[in-house]
Amino acid sequence: MNCDVVSLAQKLISFNTISQEGREGPCLDHIDKLLSSVGFTVYHSPLDECRGSLVARLHPNAKSSSLCLAGHIDTVPLGAEPWTVSPFEGDIRDGMLYGRGSVDMKGGIAAMIAAAIELAPLISPEKDLVIHCYGAEETGCEGSFDVTKNPKHTEGIKAAIVAEPTSNQILIGHKGALWLKGTAKGKTAHGSMPHEGDNALIKAVNAVISIEEMDIQCKDPHMGAFSKIVSTFKSGLNINSVPDNATFTIDMRTVPGQKSDELLLSLQQAAGDLVELETLLNVPPFWTDPKDPWVARTSDILQRDSEKPKPYQIQTVQFFTDAAALRQVLPTIPIIILGPGDPGKAHSTDEACPVIELQEAFELYREIIKDWYEIGA
Ligand SMILES: [Zn+2]
DSSP states (O other): OOOOHHHHHHHHHHSOOBGGGOOOHHHHHHHHHHHHHTTOEEEEEESSSSOEEEEEESSTTOOSOEEEEEEEOOBOOOOSSOOSSOTTSOOEETTEEESTTIIIIIHHHHHHHHHHHHHGGGSOTTOOEEEEEESOOTTTSHHHHHHHTSGGGTTTEEEEEEOOOSTTOOBOEEOEEEEEEEEEEOBOOBTTOGGGSBOHHHHHHHHHHHHHHOOOOOEETTTEEOEEEEEEEEEOSSTTBOOOEEEEEEEEEEOTTOOHHHHHHHHHHHHOTTEEEEEEEEEOOEEOOTTOHHHHHHHHHHHHHOSSOOOOOOOEESSOOTHHHHHHHOTTSOEEEOOSSOGGGTTOTTOEEEHHHHHHHHHHHHHHHHHHTTOOO
């Protein structure tokens, strides 16, 4: 069966799956119908009644090594700036497919599903192909961490592709993220009688300055340096009261070798006893050995099928992806990030993916699946 990658990407864009609005269900149901129609067994992993993820297995009882194609179907909001095209219609202009999620990452999802649908009938019943479609990635990879905590959903997987936008180049690593929230408590009082109160804002400010002054030197040869910012600060309701509450957030991007519990402890020591730090998000860094034979083979496929061969080099990104969730439970398998669209256009106003990259990704996934399952030309 054939499934046109561009039409499928347009269809997926037509579902509003903005993460904060929590309406991933109808999009997942559509994917379920498509994959079920070619013989996949589909399992749903709901996060609540409207949100969740889907796992599809072609031959769930097969015991052989499986390839997993993975991605997320939720998107970020449209942003404050008005769009010049409809964000949910999938318009094509001058070779670009427009719409929220066209780059991040319904284009990649469409390409991997179209390739799986076309090749499903050719995969031997002794072998399984696994598809993971996650919800709630943009709010902190909740969908992928939820799916991967069930061992049934990752059983037998021996290699994985996360179809995030990379302009169809192979990426093999990214930093982790540790997001913290700091809270200071105090006692409110009239602004003219501050000695009656206990100022939470000052406690939080002192903690923020101590944290900012911490010099944490940690560098990875491929991913670069660890980074840390204080990103929000909230305190005080009115000018003439002592604030009794203050909160702030910290966004840290970690590199391999750093331990999040040790990092949290050192920040708590710097913040002192008057401020409590809690973890909002903890995504570990992700890395795949560039010398892995499957990575090398996949890179050969990229060069063979590209009009402009891209010499393979070790490439990583700063942002985190669902690869981190897969890596936590599959510590030794090769996982790559490879998908259509310019990552710099993700989350942008008038987000658009080159149609040619969608086609190219579809063909690449098809060749990678054929190579894995030894399907002849
Ligand atoms: Zn994404």
